[in-house]
Amino acid sequence: MDFSRVELSDEDKAFQSELRDLLSRVVTEDVIRRDRETGDNFDEGVHLALGAAGYLEREFTSEEDGGFTRVQRRIWALERRRAEVPWVTWGTTIMIARSVAKFSTPEVRDEVLRGVFDGTVRMCLGYTEPEGGSDVATCKTRAVRDGDQWIINGSKMFTTGAHNCQYVFLITNTDPDAPKHKSLTMFLVPLDTPGIEIQGIRTVDGDRTNIVYYSDVRVDDRYRMGEVNGGWTVVREPLDAEHGAVAAADDGLDDVAIMSHQAMFMAEAADNVAALVAGTGSIEDGSVAYRLGRAHARLEVALSSPSIFGRVAIAQTMRDISPDLMDIAGSVAALPIGSDGGADDRSEYVYRFAPLVGIYGGTLEVFRNMIAQHVLGMGKPNYSPPAKKVS
Numbered sequence: 001m002d003f004s005r006v007e008l009s010d011e012d013k014a015f016q017s018e019l020r021d022l023l024s025r026v027v028t029e030d031v032i033r034r035d036r037e038t039g040d041n042f043d044e045g046v047h048l049a050l051g052a053a054g055y056l057e058r059e060f061t062s063e064e065d066g067g068f069t070r071v072q073r074r075i076w077a078l079e080r081r082r083a084e085v086p087w088v089t090w091g092t093t094i095m096i097a098r099s100v101a102k103f104s105t106p107e108v109r110d111e112v113l114r115g116v117f118d119g120t121v122r123m124c125l126g127y128t129e130p131e132g133g134s135d136v137a138t139c140k141t142r143a144v145r146d147g148d149q150w151i152i153n154g155s156k157m158f159t160t161g162a163h164n165c166q167y168v169f170l171i172t173n174t175d176p177d178a179p180k181h182k183s184l185t186m187f188l189v190p191l192d193t194p195g196i197e198i199q200g201i202r203t204v205d206g207d208r209t210n211i212v213y214y215s216d217v218r219v220d221d222r223y224r225m226g227e228v229n230g231g232w233t234v235v236r237e238p239l240d241a242e243h244g245a246v247a248a249a250d251d252g253l254d255d256v257a258i259m260s261h262q263a264m265f266m267a268e269a270a271d272n273v274a275a276l277v278a279g280t281g282s283i284e285d286g287s288v289a290y291r292l293g294r295a296h297a298r299l300e301v302a303l304s305s306p307s308i309f310g311r312v313a314i315a316q317t318m319r320d321i322s323p324d325l326m327d328i329a330g331s332v333a334a335l336p337i338g339s340d341g342g343a344d345d346r347s348e349y350v351y352r353f354a355p356l357v358g359i360y361g362g363t364l365e366v367f368r369n370m371i372a373q374h375v376l377g378m379g380k381p382n383y384s385p386p387a388k389k390v391s
Helices: 010-026 029-038 044-052 055-060 070-083 088-103 106-118 231-243 260-280 286-304 307-329 347-357 364-375
Strands: 123-126 142-146 149-156 167-173 184-190 196-202 208-220
Touching (some): 010 044, 044 055, 044 106, 055 106, 088 123, 149 184, 167 231, 184 208, 184 231, 260 347
Antiparallel strands (some): 142 149, 196 208
16 A cells, blocks of 8 residues: 555645635745845744744644644645745744743733734744753753843743744753752743843854843743743743654654754755756766665655654754765855855755754754663763873
């Protein structure tokens, strides 16, 4: 039996046609060009159009409550990918929205989710700190209670999308004397609050992220999510989702691992470089054929690896094969996609993106430790210095 394709019902075909028509109208060449120039991974016009069409709410909502069916949900993901919809900010928004629905007061939940569904409210992640590395539990950003408000001071790094968002899902330290996992409190902070300063940072792949400073920021207690010092309970679920440490659905209709979206650019680059060298005849060189074959084999293994294993395999594969792809394609590969005289093989972008894909949400070293500790049962790593030998 062939499980590679799902037979679409007439209803699914109509949905796919409707979605393709909308995306072809709103995701224009200007949108794609502007997104490459800004590195925002977001376009407000596109986002509002998808909200107005009801798609954002249907993705958030379960099938039983009127959301997408499982097949429609897969169509939705694939068609967005094919159309190159600037998408990162919706990814963080829907992740946070699920926590808002679970941990916020009814007042804040209704206020926020209404805007999430129509596209007017977007949310970003306020986890990493300039000196904090991948361990968000070492949070130093302080929140001190003052009556019905909290005063927040500190800074957060890599708050991607903050300049296009209305709220930040902010992890703070509310008890410096407590153990690190019992000192944290989560807030949903309005980004127009006085005392917040957003500064843009451009990464080597051209994307924009931000460093955000919090100086005596006053936040009403109603924006607290979960219990005081109970923030680790609130943040665990979205952290697992960001890390890709979640089981794939039994029906096989989800990506097998997080970062599969980015892996598709790698797959396209590999196919395009193969087509490029096939047209020049250099594919007949044994070393070229070997390196291309090795790249495609590595790619297939990475795309087939599930959960957090796939998260690591995709990132490592992108780092390993992108230099080969550029080398095989030759000097033309150094030109960015869309450049005059370029081959548009995407290998240049994949090469620049590769170092970052192993950092997003945590470094590859952290993920490998997670696999060793939580999957293989090897215990926590020992970072203490070696014991001195007694002479």
